[in-house]
Structures are given as structure tokens and as C-alpha cells.
Amino acid sequence: MTIAGIYRTQKRNLKEIEQVMENLLKTNHTTLHQAAVDLLRAGGKRIRPILVMLSAEFGNPNHEDVKKAAVTLELIHMASLVHDDVVDNANLRRGKKTVKATWDNRVAMYTGDYIFAHSIEHMTGVHLPYAHQLVSKAIRDISLGEIEQIRHLYNVDQHLRHYLLRIKRKTALLIALSCQLGALTAGCSHDIVRKLYYFGYFIGMSYQIIDDILDFVGTEKQLGKPAGSDLKQGNITLPTLFALSIPDVRQRVVSCFESNNEQADWDGAIQLVKQSGGIEYAESINERYLAKALNILKSLPQNQVTENLRKIAKYLGKRKY
Amino acid sequence: MPIQDEVVQIYHKIQKKVNHPYLNRYLPKPAVDIDKVLTLFLLFKQHGSYKNIEQYVMSVMIAQMGLDTHEKITKNEKLKGLELKQRQLTVLSGDFYSSLYYYILAEQKDIQMVKWISQAIQELNINKMHFFYAENDANIDYYFDHLRQIESHLIIKLAERLGINDWTDIIADFFFLKRLHLERDYLDHTREDTHTSYIYHIIQDTDIDKRKFIEQIENKMNQIRNKWSMDILPKKQILSKHLGYLIDHFTKESPSFTRTTLLKGRINYAD
Numbered sequence: 001m002t003i004a005g006i007y008r009t010q011k012r013n014l015k016e017i018e019q020v021m022e023n024l025l026k027t028n029h030t031t032l033h034q035a036a037v038d039l040l041r042a043g044g045k046r047i048r049p050i051l052v053m054l055s056a057e058f059g060n061p062n063h064e065d066v067k068k069a070a071v072t073l074e075l076i077h078m079a080s081l082v083h084d085d086v087v088d089n090a091n092l093r094r095g096k097k098t099v100k101a102t103w104d105n106r107v108a109m110y111t112g113d114y115i116f117a118h119s120i121e122h123m124t125g126v127h128l129p130y131a132h133q134l135v136s137k138a139i140r141d142i143s144l145g146e147i148e149q150i151r152h153l154y155n156v157d158q159h160l161r162h163y164l165l166r167i168k169r170k171t172a173l174l175i176a177l178s179c180q181l182g183a184l185t186a187g188c189s190h191d192i193v194r195k196l197y198y199f200g201y202f203i204g205m206s207y208q209i210i211d212d213i214l215d216f217v218g219t220e221k222q223l224g225k226p227a228g229s230d231l232k233q234g235n236i237t238l239p240t241l242f243a244l245s246i247p248d249v250r251q252r253v254v255s256c257f258e259s260n261n262e263q264a265d266w267d268g269a270i271q272l273v274k275q276s277g278g279i280e281y282a283e284s285i286n287e288r289y290l291a292k293a294l295n296i297l298k299s300l301p302q303n304q305v306t307e308n309l310r311k312i313a314k315y316l317g318k319r320k321y
Numbered sequence: 322m323p324i325q326d327e328v329v330q331i332y333h334k335i336q337k338k339v340n341h342p343y344l345n346r347y348l349p350k351p352a353v354d355i356d357k358v359l360t361l362f363l364l365f366k367q368h369g370s371y372k373n374i375e376q377y378v379m380s381v382m383i384a385q386m387g388l389d390t391h392e393k394i395t396k397n398e399k400l401k402g403l404e405l406k407q408r409q410l411t412v413l414s415g416d417f418y419s420s421l422y423y424y425i426l427a428e429q430k431d432i433q434m435v436k437w438i439s440q441a442i443q444e445l446n447i448n449k450m451h452f453f454y455a456e457n458d459a460n461i462d463y464y465f466d467h468l469r470q471i472e473s474h475l476i477i478k479l480a481e482r483l484g485i486n487d488w489t490d491i492i493a494d495f496f497f498l499k500r501l502h503l504e505r506d507y508l509d510h511t512r513e514d515t516h517t518s519y520i521y522h523i524i525q526d527t528d529i530d531k532r533k534f535i536e537q538i539e540n541k542m543n544q545i546r547n548k549w550s551m552d553i554l555p556k557k558q559i560l561s562k563h564l565g566y567l568i569d570h571f572t573k574e575s576p577s578f579t580r581t582t583l584l585k586g587r588i589n590y591a592d
Contacts, residue, residue: 027447114447121435140420
């Protein structure tokens with residue numbers, strides 16, 4: 001089955017999830033409603049709900065808690081994006097104007113808080129205290145990770161472990177939680193729940209590394225935002241981290257960071273990072289995470305579900321945009 | 322342990338819970354409203370069946386602090402350097418506090434309380450949108466009505482859920498009065514942090530006259546004071562012990578608390 005085929009098998013579930021999200025976010029305030037609906041309609045890969053649904057197939061995917069978990073995690077993700085755009089001062093996301101650009105920062109803050117509160121309320125439909133402990137801990141760690149990201153902006157002396165911990169919290173945790181919660185709410189065994197958590201964690205790491213590579217090699221049209229945005233914002237991702245080990249490149253990057261943003265030769269610095277071997281290095285780390293994810297799948301029951309997860313992992317870990 | 326000691330203890334635990342060394346380097350310490358801590362504490366005491374009151378008070382207060390922190394986000398101006406970093410960290414610290422309230426309640430395994438608080442947060446944000454982005458013609462009374470709700474929404478909703486409805490008007494009055502007092506200071510320019518003022522922004526965004534607003538704030542404060550003198554304080558003896566304590570605290574300064582009592586010198590009720 002192809003990725004499109006996997007999405008087709010989940011079409012009904014995804015449609016239902018979209019509908020639930022749209023109904024949940026209805027309010028009597030036009031702007032708030034519009035901001036929430038715009039976010040919903042901006043779409044995205046819906047990778048978290050897909051992973052919840054697919055992981056649930058190791059147990060009872062029709063358990064009512066499964067879709068509640070899927071809706072919760074997608075709403076948490078959406079809420080975090082609205083606030084991230086304020087943090088990054090971003091006017092575009094997936095090629096569309098952000099909430100803060102369409103309205104202002106205040107609307108973005110309220111919209112994010114509103115959606116986040118909805119996500120948690122929806123989760124209360126799941127009566128498993130352990131599931132709440134997992135979700136709340138993940139949210140706390142994600143927010144701590146975001147703070148760490150700011151801490152390490154423009155820090156050219158950071159280590160690989162800083163980067164890995166950052167992307168774990170920023171991206172991998174929620175993806176790992178998607179798989180874990182899908183299995184948990186579907187009543188899977190502890191062993192399967194644990195293995196799916198690690199599967200999600202490894203593909204989450206791979207997903208973010210690819211994202212960081214694409215920020216250098218993708219086009220503005222593919223990315224829906226200007227290429228090289230990470231570097232320009234002082235966010236040192238894996239390709240740059242590697243490139244910083246080369247004195248000439250390091251000097252150029254540091255000089256860009258130290259100079260006024262408008263005057264800096266960002267294009268030159270981006271080119272140097274691309275030519276440094278940093279992209280290839282990041283790809284090799286990505287391959288390792290992908291291999292770990294695929295390895296975990298070998299220890300799960302071999303069926304169509306495992307096969308679909310394998311395809312999802314490869315799709316995410318090798319995507320071009 | 323005396324109530325005030327327990328409350329001060331919770332106050333310090335909240336400070337400890339939200340403590341983050343990196344945030345401390347760039348942001349002012351988040352304010353913990355001791356009046357709200359006390360109100361929440363007494364509400365749970367009054368209800369009587371919550372064992373870990375401390376944890377519940379902490380979670381609701383931290384949720385409130387998360388929302389209050391996001392009030393500090395400046396609008397669209399392009400910031401650079403330290404100011405940009407502070408804005409970024411303000412967004413993220415608010416998110417961090419918001420995550421903590423859920424974390425604390427999840428540890429208590431109280432899913433019902435998580436539901437109540439998250440519903441109240443949704444309503445509060447809708448209310449804020451109505452306040453700042455009024456969809457129809459809005460007058461000063463409209464803004465006052467919303468401001469009264471915004472100031473104590475989480476606590477009022479919690480009181481309603483706990484079935485302690487006879488406290489809600491008193492609580493809403495007090496925190497509204499406190500907010501009006503603060504707003505008057507903003508408008509009098511006796512405070513510099515005007516970006517956290519609600520009414521200051523309304524004056525900037527609408528054609529409502531500032532003097533008119535100040536005049537109406539004074540009137541509203543007097544109305545509340547008169548209402549308390551006439552209706553609430555005379556009945557204090559017949560109210561529950563905890564509500565009586567709360568009213569006493571609201572109307573008198575308690576030296577155990579480090580806050581500057583906003584009511585000091587403004588309301589002088591004789592028992």
C-alpha cells in the first residue's frame with residue numbers, strides 16, 4: 001500500500017477527526033472562530049492523528065478514546081504553532097498568513113490558549129489517569145524544550161546532544177505520544193505501547209532532522225516560508241552544527257550572527273553550510289534514527305499495520321518537502 | 322496551622338514550582354496574587370472534601386498565571402535583541418505555566434477538575450476577545466461588564482462547580498475593584514507598565530475619552546464600596562466562617578502578606 005493508500009484507509013477517521021475539531025472550536029466571537037478555522041483549514045499532514053489511528057490498530061481501533069486522543073494531540077500541535085509564530089515573528093506558515101499576521105499577537109495568544117484549553121478538555125473524555133499523566137508530562141517537556149531552543153539561539157558552542165534533546169522535546173515527544181496513546185487507548189499490551197512509543201520517538205527525531213535539512217535545500221514555495229529561516233533566526237540545526245566545525249564556515253556564520261540582520265550575508269552563509277557536508281551529515285544521522293524505528297517494527301506482530309507504519313516511517317524520513 | 326500561614330506556604334510553593342533559572346535571567350518574577358491564593362484556599366476548605374487542597378490551589382493559580390503572562394505580549398511591533406528575547410520567553414513561560422496546571426491535576430488523577438479548569442480557560446479567552454475586539458458598538462459599561470468577568474473568571478467558575486454560589490458576587494466584586502484601582506493608576510500614569518492595562522488599550526483603539534473612563538472608574542469603585550457597606554458587611558456575622566475570613570481579608574490589610582493591599586486607605590469599613 002502506498003502512503004496515499006494509507007491516508008485513503010484513514011479517510012473516514014480523518015474526516016471525523018476534522019469535523020470534531022471544527023465543532024469543538026466554534027465560538028460566538030467571529031475573529032476567534034475565524035482564526036481557529038483558518039488554522040484548521042491550513043491543513044498539514046495530520047501525521048499525529050494518523051499515527052494514533054494506525055497504532056490503535058494493534059488493539060481495538062474503534063474504542064471511543066482513540067479518536068479523542070487523536071483530536072487532543074492535533075489540537076495541542078495546532079495551539080503550539082500559533083504561539084510559535086509569535087515567538088518566531090513569522091508571517092507565513094505553509095504559504096499562508098499566520099494568525100499573528102492576519103490579526104495581531106494578542107489574537108494569536110488568545111487563540112492558542114483557547115485551542116490548548118479545548119485540547120485538554122477533549123482529553124478529559126478519556127478516563128485513564130495514566131493517559132493524562134503522559135499527555136501533561138509531554139506538554140510540560142515540550143514547553144521546556146521551546147525555552148531551551150531560545151536559550152541556544154546563536155550559541156555556536158553547543159553540542160550535538162543539545163540539538164538532539166531540543167528536537168526530542170520540540171517534535172519527537174508529541175509524535176512518540178501519538179503512537180503511545182493510540183495503542184494505550186486501544187487497549188494494547190504494555191509491551192506494544194512501549195515499543196510504539198519508541199517507534200514514534202525515532203520517527204519524530206527523523207522527522208525534525210529532515211525538516212531542518214529541508215530548511216536549507218527546499219524552495220520557498222515548497223517550504224511555505226523563506227528558505228534558510230532557521231539560520232537567520234539563530235536556530236542552529238544539525239547541518240549548521242556540523243558546518244561550525246569548519247573554521248571558515250564558523251567564522252562566516254558567527255559574523256552573520258554578530259552583524260545587523262539586514263547587512264549580513266545570509267545567502268553566503270547558507271551556501272557555505274550547504275557545501276560543508278552538513279546536509280550529508282544530517283542525512284546520515286537521520287538514516288540512523290530511521291533504521292532504529294524500522295528495527296522496532298520488527299519486534300511487533302508482522303501484519304498490515306506494521307507494514308503501514310513502516311511506509312509512514314520511510315515516507316517521513318525521506319520526504320523532499 | 323493558621324489559615325494565613327497555610328496560604329503563605331502555598332504562595333511560596335507556587336513560586337518554587339514556576340521557578341526556572343533561565344527565565345529568571347530575562348523576565349521579572351511572575352506575580353502570584355495572594356488574594357487569589359487565599360480565595361481558592363478558602364473555597365476548597367469550604368467545600369470540605371478535597372484532601373490535597375495545596376495542589377488544587379497551586380494548579381488553578383498557575384493556570385491563572387499562565388494566562389496573565391500572555392497578557393504581557395506586546396502587539397505587532399518588530400522587536401530586536403533583548404526585547405525580542407523577552408517577548409519570546411514571555412510567550413513560552415506562559416505556555417510552561419499552562420502545562421503545569423494540567424500536570425499537577427493529572428498527578429492528582431482528578432480528570433473532572435481538569436475539565437472544569439480547561440472549560441473556564443476557554444470561556445475566559447472568549448471573554449478577552451469580546452473585550453478587546455468588540456463586535457458591536459461598545460460603551461464603558463460593556464467594557465466594565467467584561468472586565469469584571471475576566472478578573473475572576475477561573476475562580477468564579479470553580480466556585481460554581483463546587484456549588485459555592487453565594488461567594489461568587491463577593492469575589493467578583495473584590496477582584497473587579499482591585500482591577501479598577503490598578504487601571505486608574507495606569508490612566509493616572511502612576512504606573513509605567515501600561516501594556517498590561519486593559520483599559521489603556523481600549524482608549525488607544527477606540528474613541529472613548531480617557532477622562533470619561535477615569536470618571537466612570539471612580540463611580541464604579543464607589544458603587545462597589547457602597548454596596549459592600551450597605552449589603553455585605555452588615556451581614557458578615559451570619560455568613561460562613563470561611564467567607565467571613567475572606568471578607569475580613571478583603572477589607573483589612575493582613576501584615577502576614579507581602580502584598581501592598583490595594584484597599585489600604587481606600588476603603589475603611591468599620592465592623
